Amino acid sequence: MTSTKPSVPTEQPSAESASAAALHVGSSDPLTLIMRNLRQSGIYIAFVVIVALFAFLTKGVLLSPGNITNIVLQYSYILVLAIGMVILIIAGHIDLSVGSIVALTGAVSAVLVVQHGQPWWVGVVAAVAVGIAVGAWHGFWVAYVGMPAFIVTLAGMLLFRGLTLRVLDNVSLSPFPAGYQKVASGFLNGLLGGHGYDAFTLLIAAIAVAGYAVSVFRTRLARIRYEQPVESFPLFVTRVLVVAAVVMYFAWQLAHARGLPIVLIILAVLVIAYGLMTNNTVFGRQVYAIGGNLSAAMLSGVKVRKVNFWIFVNMGFLAGIAGVIYSSRSNGAQPAAGNMFELDAIAAAFIGGAAVAGGVGTVVGAMVGGLIMAVMSNGMQLMGVDQSTQSVVKGLVLLLAVAFDIYNKRRAGAAR
Amino acid sequence: MNDVLLEMRGITKRFPGVKALEDVSLAVRRGEIHAICGENGAGKSTLMKVLSGVYPTGDYDGEIRLDGKPVHFGGIRDSEAVGIVIIHQELALVPYLSIAENIFLGNERRGRGGLIDWNRTNAEARELLTSVGLDENPVSPVIQLGVGKQQLVEIAKALSKDVRLLILDEPTAALNDVDSAHLLNLLRQLRDRGITCIMISHKLSEITAIADSTTVIRDGRTVETLDMTSGEVTQERIIRGMVGRDLDSFYPDRVSEPGPEVLRIEDWTVWHPVQQRLVVDGASLTVRAGEVVGIAGLMGAGRTELAMSVFGRAYGRNISGRLYVHGKEVRARTVAEAISNGIAYATEDRKRYGLNLIADVRANVSAAALGKLARAGWINGNEEIKVAEQGRREMNIKTRTVLDTVGTLSGGNQQKVVLSKWLFTDPEVLILDEPTRGIDVGAKFEIYTIINRLVAQGKAVIVISSELPELLGMCDRIYTLSAGRITGELPVGQATQENLMALMTKEKELAG
Numbered sequence: 064m065t066s067t068k069p070s071v072p073t074e075q076p077s078a079e080s081a082s083a084a085a086l087h088v089g090s091s092d093p094l095t096l097i098m099r100n101l102r103q104s105g106i107y108i109a110f111v112v113i114v115a116l117f118a119f120l121t122k123g124v125l126l127s128p129g130n131i132t133n134i135v136l137q138y139s140y141i142l143v144l145a146i147g148m149v150i151l152i153i154a155g156h157i158d159l160s161v162g163s164i165v166a167l168t169g170a171v172s173a174v175l176v177v178q179h180g181q182p183w184w185v186g187v188v189a190a191v192a193v194g195i196a197v198g199a200w201h202g203f204w205v206a207y208v209g210m211p212a213f214i215v216t217l218a219g220m221l222l223f224r225g226l227t228l229r230v231l232d233n234v235s236l237s238p239f240p241a242g243y244q245k246v247a248s249g250f251l252n253g254l255l256g257g258h259g260y261d262a263f264t265l266l267i268a269a270i271a272v273a274g275y276a277v278s279v280f281r282t283r284l285a286r287i288r289y290e291q292p293v294e295s296f297p298l299f300v301t302r303v304l305v306v307a308a309v310v311m312y313f314a315w316q317l318a319h320a321r322g323l324p325i326v327l328i329i330l331a332v333l334v335i336a337y338g339l340m341t342n343n344t345v346f347g348r349q350v351y352a353i354g355g356n357l358s359a360a361m362l363s364g365v366k367v368r369k370v371n372f373w374i375f376v377n378m379g380f381l382a383g384i385a386g387v388i389y390s391s392r393s394n395g396a397q398p399a400a401g402n403m404f405e406l407d408a409i410a411a412a413f414i415g416g417a418a419v420a421g422g423v424g425t426v427v428g429a430m431v432g433g434l435i436m437a438v439m440s441n442g443m444q445l446m447g448v449d450q451s452t453q454s455v456v457k458g459l460v461l462l463l464a465v466a467f468d469i470y471n472k473r474r475a476g477a478a479r
Numbered sequence: 480m481n482d483v484l485l486e487m488r489g490i491t492k493r494f495p496g497v498k499a500l501e502d503v504s505l506a507v508r509r510g511e512i513h514a515i516c517g518e519n520g521a522g523k524s525t526l527m528k529v530l531s532g533v534y535p536t537g538d539y540d541g542e543i544r545l546d547g548k549p550v551h552f553g554g555i556r557d558s559e560a561v562g563i564v565i566i567h568q569e570l571a572l573v574p575y576l577s578i579a580e581n582i583f584l585g586n587e588r589r590g591r592g593g594l595i596d597w598n599r600t601n602a603e604a605r606e607l608l609t610s611v612g613l614d615e616n617p618v619s620p621v622i623q624l625g626v627g628k629q630q631l632v633e634i635a636k637a638l639s640k641d642v643r644l645l646i647l648d649e650p651t652a653a654l655n656d657v658d659s660a661h662l663l664n665l666l667r668q669l670r671d672r673g674i675t676c677i678m679i680s681h682k683l684s685e686i687t688a689i690a691d692s693t694t695v696i697r698d699g700r701t702v703e704t705l706d707m708t709s710g711e712v713t714q715e716r717i718i719r720g721m722v723g724r725d726l727d728s729f730y731p732d733r734v735s736e737p738g739p740e741v742l743r744i745e746d747w748t749v750w751h752p753v754q755q756r757l758v759v760d761g762a763s764l765t766v767r768a769g770e771v772v773g774i775a776g777l778m779g780a781g782r783t784e785l786a787m788s789v790f791g792r793a794y795g796r797n798i799s800g801r802l803y804v805h806g807k808e809v810r811a812r813t814v815a816e817a818i819s820n821g822i823a824y825a826t827e828d829r830k831r832y833g834l835n836l837i838a839d840v841r842a843n844v845s846a847a848a849l850g851k852l853a854r855a856g857w858i859n860g861n862e863e864i865k866v867a868e869q870g871r872r873e874m875n876i877k878t879r880t881v882l883d884t885v886g887t888l889s890g891g892n893q894q895k896v897v898l899s900k901w902l903f904t905d906p907e908v909l910i911l912d913e914p915t916r917g918i919d920v921g922a923k924f925e926i927y928t929i930i931n932r933l934v935a936q937g938k939a940v941i942v943i944s945s946e947l948p949e950l951l952g953m954c955d956r957i958y959t960l961s962a963g964r965i966t967g968e969l970p971v972g973q974a975t976q977e978n979l980m981a982l983m984t985k986e987k988e989l990a991g
Binding site: 363 | 817826831858
């Protein structure tokens with residue numbers, strides 16, 4: 064009750080010069096950043112620990128060139144689904160039907176390509192189109208009829224599984240022609256000649272690293288221009304170098320195996336595109352606003368129905384892509400394809416820091432969450448741990464991840 | 480009759496950034512009706528939450544004595560065990576359970592084997608209903624009852640717990656006159672049966688009618704306890720205690736220079752979204768540039784409904800009427816259209832409708848006008864932070880950085896975030912619904928200063944408030960609203976609490 068008159072703000076950033084702001088380190092030292100963002104950074108620490116643990120337990124096999132390629136190939140479609148799923152979860156929804164959509168889109172593609180001998184790209188386009196249509200169906204019921212997504216997509220899970228059986232006439236269709244198979248099991252290599260390693264893979268990785276460095280440097284310059292705190296220059300350089308080293312190590316390993324998997328390119332493009340979309344676009348921010356407080360979003364002029372509709376369409380689109388990747392990888396369409404994929408995708412989002420009540424989560428977090436599951440499954444398989452134990456461990460990890468989330472939230476609530 | 484049942488001594492309760500209660504003392508005599516008065520945000524509800532154990536011992540400083548012995552409550556259960564029962568303003572009944580089930584919820588009448596004895600439950604419920612004068616079948620679901628009857632069910636529920644001290648928080652706020660009269664009568668009967676009552680109320684006429692003592696709380700402190708039995712204490716006397724300060728010093732000065740008309744609403748009619756009734760009935764009003772216009776009305780008069788329906792039809796059904804901004808008729812069928820036509824509306828419940836509490840200050844400030852920060856859908860994040868920083872500086876929002884979560888800020892600072900958000904939309908007219916509800920006195924003054932600054936810049940401001948002193952202190956003109964109709968329009972020079980109140984209750988007298 065001290066200020067009965069509007070006090071003049073005492074501690075305001077004065078118009079510092081850009082160079083002074085550049086030197087401003089203050090709240091941006093790494094430890095503070097980690098502590099403040101424990102919810103997000105906890106997941107990265109966990110990932111590093113889990114990778115190290117399984118690398119140790121498998122005596123290094125986990126990080127061998129061939130195995131890294133395997134992890135990428137095996138879990139790519141889950142990661143693609145997790146991108147769409149985390150966006151839905153941020154907005155406060157869920158999609159239980161993605162496994163069925165994967166099956167249906169793969170089946171449609173197989174009927175066209177395998178049965179009717181259409182070229183591979185017709186199958187891809189048809190699968191993605193079917194995915195979008197299914198997403199629009201869900202979006203209609205959730206956004207415009209106002210039904211809970213849980214119910215709509217539970218119905219969708221049954222509905223589209225049934226349609227898959229109908230499309231496939233209850234039998235598996237295989238094999239796909241080589242062109243279609245290449246989507247999931249193809250590699251871009253040898254374009255620059257073999258030298259015992261694939262130079263092309265290294266070149267692409269180097270370009271990616273350079274692009275990353277330029278982009279973060281430009282961000283840094285912009286922040287300095289806006290007189291915002293940035294990390295100290297040595298720290299900045301260290302960060303870029305660490306990222307570069309990790310990426311190049313990864314590329315080196317791939318280059319010594321079979322080269323650059325096509326799915327990795329697809330995945331990288333999707334992660335970058337959706338990562339930017341969620342963070343830096345009006346649409347992405349509206350998704351967070353809806354999940355954080357629906358009424359407030361509505362009263363801020365967010366067209367809630369439209370946003371809800373389109374994020375379901377988007378989920379269908381990504382499920383269509385996942386359907387293509389999965390059918391291509393398994394070289395055929397099976398009636399039971401994609402069973403339980405939804406649960407892996409949901410688990411990835413939650414392990415990656417998404418909040419059950421919505422409003423919180425990141426695409427990158429979901430990717431790391433998915434990779435944690437992938438590394439654990441793969442590591443345990445390498446160690447010969449049986450299926451039952453694997454399932455128990457994965458279940459416990461999901462449980463603990465969400466418990467951590469709730470603990471965090473309570474701590475934040477107590478600070479109020 | 481100096482037998483003290485309850486004594487609260489030196490109660491101090493802090494929230495981050497706000498001292499809600501400071502050294503509050505309260506003594507309630509056995510078998511009396513003790514009213515607690517104070518403006519919104521004075522600390523009445525907080526005090527009752529301390530008393531009923533919602534805030535457990537240790538969460539506050541001070542001492543509670545019952546029958547002269549100190550008591551410690553770890554939660555609501557503990558206070559109920561000694562016979563203290565609170566009935567909150569928002570009723571806590573389960574709509575689809577029966578009356579009897581609600582009465583005995585958590586306190587079930589069990590028979591052999593731990594199973595619920597339905598005969599006993601319903602029979603006892605019937606007795607309790609009779610004692611509160613409610614003639615309803617105990618097995619019918621609560622949702623079928625009106626608010627007044629639900630209130631009686633709450634009291635029956637309290638009686639089932641062998642209540643000694645009954646606390647009612649604004650019991651008549653949502654009731655019509657007949658139900659209110661019935662409820663007050665019931666309270667008198669309960670007093671005669673030896674049940675002590677604490678009643679929080681804004682309705683001073685009710686307090687003068689039934690209270691034996693009145694304690695006035697202002698800004699988190701006890702001002703005085705008045706003995707009402709003599710019948711000499713008037714409403715004016717209570718108001719003096721509640722307000723207790725010079726209005727002139729509490730509301731910052733402003734030179735009023737209204738310019739041309741900015742917003743005009745004509746013949747605005749709104750239906751309730753689900754019920755078959757009018758909530759706004761042919762309302763017309765105007766606001767000019769550089770002018771603060773108040774809307775006064777009792778709860779349920781349709782103030783918020785009027786504002787929200789104007790704001791892109793965010794409330795109601797079958798809305799008709801005309802809306803003019805700068806003399807030009809505009810269509811604002813969605814919130815986005817309303818915003819682009821220069822209308823901004825800051826809601827009365829900022830936590831539920833105004834803010835994304837789990838997001839940071841930056842995202843909240845930019846939320847209503849993200850498009851201004853974006854090119855081709857792409858947000859300039861640095862520009863956004865700059866805008867948020869500007870809001871923080873101009874509004875004096877007390878937060879470490881604009882990346883702090885809004886939920887961790889105090890109420891006053893949250894309200895400033897809301898204001899920053901709407902100012903960033905660059906509105907022509909700003910509708911502020913209860914802009915100072917639940918925030919402390921210092922922050923209130925800051926909000927008033929901000930409002931004055933806005934009108935000085937030529938904005939038009941509409942303030943909706945249930946605090947008449949606030950309207951009298953801030954506005955140039957005041958409209959009164961009663962049962963959805965505009966019943967009066969007074970320049971502030973001619974308005975007094977008394978004549979405003981008379982206009983705010985006009986319709987009811989005609990109807991009743």
